Amino acid sequence: MKGPTLTAARAGLVSCEACHLLSRPAGAGEPGFCGRCGEKLENRRRGSIATTWALLISAAICYIPANMLPVLDTTTPQGTEGDTILGGVAFLYTSGSWPLAILVLIASVMIPLGKLISLAYLLISVQRGSVKGGRERTRLYRLVVIIGRWSMLDVFVDTFTVALVQLQPLMSVAPGQGVLFFAAVVVLTMLAAESFDPRLIWDSVDPGEPVHG
Amino acid sequence: MDARLSADAVACPDCDLLQRIPALAPGGKAACIRCGRALAKQPSGSPDLPLALTVAAAIMLIVCNTLPLMELHVVGRFASTTIAGGAYEMWLQGQRVTSVLVAFCALIAPVGYVSFMLTLLIAVRLPSVPPWTGEMLRWMGHLQVWSMLEVVMLGILVALVKIAELATVDPGIGMYAFGAVILLMPAIGVNLDRRELWRRVEWMDAPR
Numbered sequence: 001m002k003g004p005t006l007t008a009a010r011a012g013l014v015s016c017e018a019c020h021l022l023s024r025p026a027g028a029g030e031p032g033f034c035g036r037c038g039e040k041l042e043n044r045r046r047g048s049i050a051t052t053w054a055l056l057i058s059a060a061i062c063y064i065p066a067n068m069l070p071v072l073d074t075t076t077p078q079g080t081e082g083d084t085i086l087g088g089v090a091f092l093y094t095s096g097s098w099p100l101a102i103l104v105l106i107a108s109v110m111i112p113l114g115k116l117i118s119l120a121y122l123l124i125s126v127q128r129g130s131v132k133g134g135r136e137r138t139r140l141y142r143l144v145v146i147i148g149r150w151s152m153l154d155v156f157v158d159t160f161t162v163a164l165v166q167l168q169p170l171m172s173v174a175p176g177q178g179v180l181f182f183a184a185v186v187v188l189t190m191l192a193a194e195s196f197d198p199r200l201i202w203d204s205v206d207p208g209e210p211v212h213g
Numbered sequence: 214m215d216a217r218l219s220a221d222a223v224a225c226p227d228c229d230l231l232q233r234i235p236a237l238a239p240g241g242k243a244a245c246i247r248c249g250r251a252l253a254k255q256p257s258g259s260p261d262l263p264l265a266l267t268v269a270a271a272i273m274l275i276v277c278n279t280l281p282l283m284e285l286h287v288v289g290r291f292a293s294t295t296i297a298g299g300a301y302e303m304w305l306q307g308q309r310v311t312s313v314l315v316a317f318c319a320l321i322a323p324v325g326y327v328s329f330m331l332t333l334l335i336a337v338r339l340p341s342v343p344p345w346t347g348e349m350l351r352w353m354g355h356l357q358v359w360s361m362l363e364v365v366m367l368g369i370l371v372a373l374v375k376i377a378e379l380a381t382v383d384p385g386i387g388m389y390a391f392g393a394v395i396l397l398m399p400a401i402g403v404n405l406d407r408r409e410l411w412r413r414v415e416w417m418d419a420p421r
Contacts, residue, residue, distance in 0.1 A: 005247070006231050008224030013231070015224035018351040019411050022222055022231075035418045036411070037351040088375075095378050100371055138227050138248040149361050152318060156299075156361075156368025157375070159315050162306060163299035164285050164292055164376060171379065175308040183311050194358070202228040202248070 005206055007199075014041045045197040049123060052196040056119050059188035062181045063112060069178035071158050076171050084178060085109065085154055107153040108182070115151070115189045118144050119196060126200045134205035141198045148193055151186045155179060225250050234408075256404045263405040264334040270397040271327050276390035278320065283373060283388060287380035295387060296320050296365065322360035323398075329353040330401065337413040346414040366395050 008015045013022050014031045018039040026032030031041035045051075070082025083091065085108050093101035118140055125137060158179050165173040221234045225245040232252075234243050240257035244250060256262070281293035294302070296319045303312035329349055336346050369388070376382050 007229040008231055009229055011231055013224065015226065015229065017226065018354055019347070020223055020226060020408075021411070022224055036414070036416045037347040039351055092371075092375065095375075097374050100374055103367075104371060134228070135248055138250070142227070142250070150364055150367075152361055152364050153368050153371070155311060155315060156319065156365050157371045159299040159303050159311075160283070160294065160369050160372040161375060163294040163302040164283065164372070164382070165379070166292060166302070167287060167290055167380075170288070170290070174306050175303060175311065179308055179311050183314050187314065190358075198227045198248075199229040202230070 007202070009043045009199075014043050016041060017045075044199055044203075045195060048195055048197040048200060049127065052119065052123055052192050055188050055192035055195060056116060056123070059112075059185050059192060060116050062184040062188065063116065066112075066178055066181035066185050067109070069181065070176035071154065071178040071182060072161060073174045073176050074165075074171065075174070077169065082176055085182065088154070088157070104154065104157070107150050111147055111151040112185050112189060115144050115148055115193070119189070119192055122196060122201070126204065129204040129207075131205050131207075134201050137201050138198050141193075141196065141201070145193050148186075148190050151189075152183075155183050155186065223252060225252065253408050254406070256406055258404045260406075260409075263330075263401055266397055266401045266404065267327060267331045267334055270394055270401060271331055273390045273393040273397060274324060274327055277387045277394055278324075280387035280390065281385035282369060282391060284383050284385050285376065285380050286383075293385060318359050318361040319365045322356045323362050323394075326353060326356045326360045327398075329356065333410065333414070337410065342413065342415045344415045347411075347416055350410065350414055360398075362391075362398060363395050366391060 008022060012024065014025045015022050016034040016037060016039050019034060019037040021034060021036045023035060023041070025041065025043075031043065033039065034041055067085055070084050071088065072083045074081050074083065085104075089101050089105045089108075092098070092104060122137060122141055122144075130137075158175055162173050162175050165171060222231065223234060224231050225248060227250040228245060228248040230245060230247045232246060234253045237243060237253065237255035239255055241255045242251060243253040245252055278296055280295070282295055284291065284293040297316070300312050300316040300320065303309075303315060330353060333346060333350055333353065336343050336349075369391075373382050373384070
């Protein structure tokens with residue numbers, strides 16, 4: 001390839017993130033709004049790295065109580081018992097539905113952890129100006145965006161368990177404090193993935209003139 | 214200066230590389246030459262298919278939100294729930310933030326997505342396309358990220374298996390409609406030519 005490849009930013013154009021229309025920015029540093037759909041135009045998502053780190057660190061902090069605190073409190077005449085996420089996995093495993101146990105383990109424990117590690121790796125590699133594996137890193141980013149939503153699984157499991165098992169005084173299930181933290185992890189990592197700009201990976205893979213805005 | 218550029222030139226959303234999208238055969242796809250991101254597709258089905266699928270999805274969405282998703286029988290007691298019922302019970306139990314989040318991802322976002330899609334597919338067929346279509350299509354994209362019906366479905370199935378240890382649980386009529394919605398939603402996405410839809414919407418800043 002001869003010379004730096006031509007990106008929209010180097011050609012003095014800006015691509016709308018919502019409708020992908022190419023337009024000329026209204027002014028340097030202030031590209032304005034998309035003429036077709038009204039989305040705010042940005043060459044690169046503003047403050048992408050700092051915002052993504054902030055959301056990612058908040059998510060990592062919430063990940064601890066999400067796994068330590070009970071997500072469901074089951075009340076029977078024998079008393080109240082709290083169940084953490086791993087407790088729920090163990091329950092599914094011992095009750096014979098090991099495929100579901102593995103499914104919940106992947107969705108609730110491994111996907112959130114994988115997202116935290118992957119996004120941190122992507123951020124560090126961009127900050128260090130890494131030039132290798134642009135294609136692989138972009139693919140990793142797309143994977144994080146696609147599978148991120150599946151970690152909401154446990155929140156929905158808890159919601160419908162609570163909604164159905166209200167058989168006072170025989171047995172009732174209430175949501176525990178862990179649910180809130182767990183939902184926070186999912187939402188914060190989804191927002192972190194949204195605020196990370198994969199185009200930053202390519203700005204250092206193929207450095208031409210610096211990109212402004 | 215003319216701000217509008219050639220319609221087949223795009224910048225890859227993932228790596229910003231400028232490229233031209235060639236004319237695609239039905240069923241064809243175009244991906245970014247640098248990072249492999251899917252850029253465009255030409256659905257092989259009829260252009261009316263997305264509207265037909267959206268009408269079906271809207272009907273099934275109404276059914277699955279009004280009829281019980283699952284029913285529980287234990288020692289002469291009976292309980293049933295819907296998606297809204299689940300979110301409401303979380304609210305009553307004091308988990309208000311989680312309740313709002315569940316209501317948004319499982320009810321508001323999918324219903325908003327399907328009703329926006331239905332409105333848009335009808336609006337772009339009108340002789341004069343209404344001025345709000347471009348902005349509506351933009352909001353539809355934002356809603357789609359948070360519409361998680363397929364995850365909700367799996368969550369309900371896991372909950373059914375967990376509760377089946379304690380009581381008799383049966384899927385309700387709503388569950389079958391829910392199953393249909395899960396299949397219809399991705400079918401709309403596969404058969405919809407988003408670039409064509411964007412070409413047909415009215416511009417926000419168009420002279421009126």
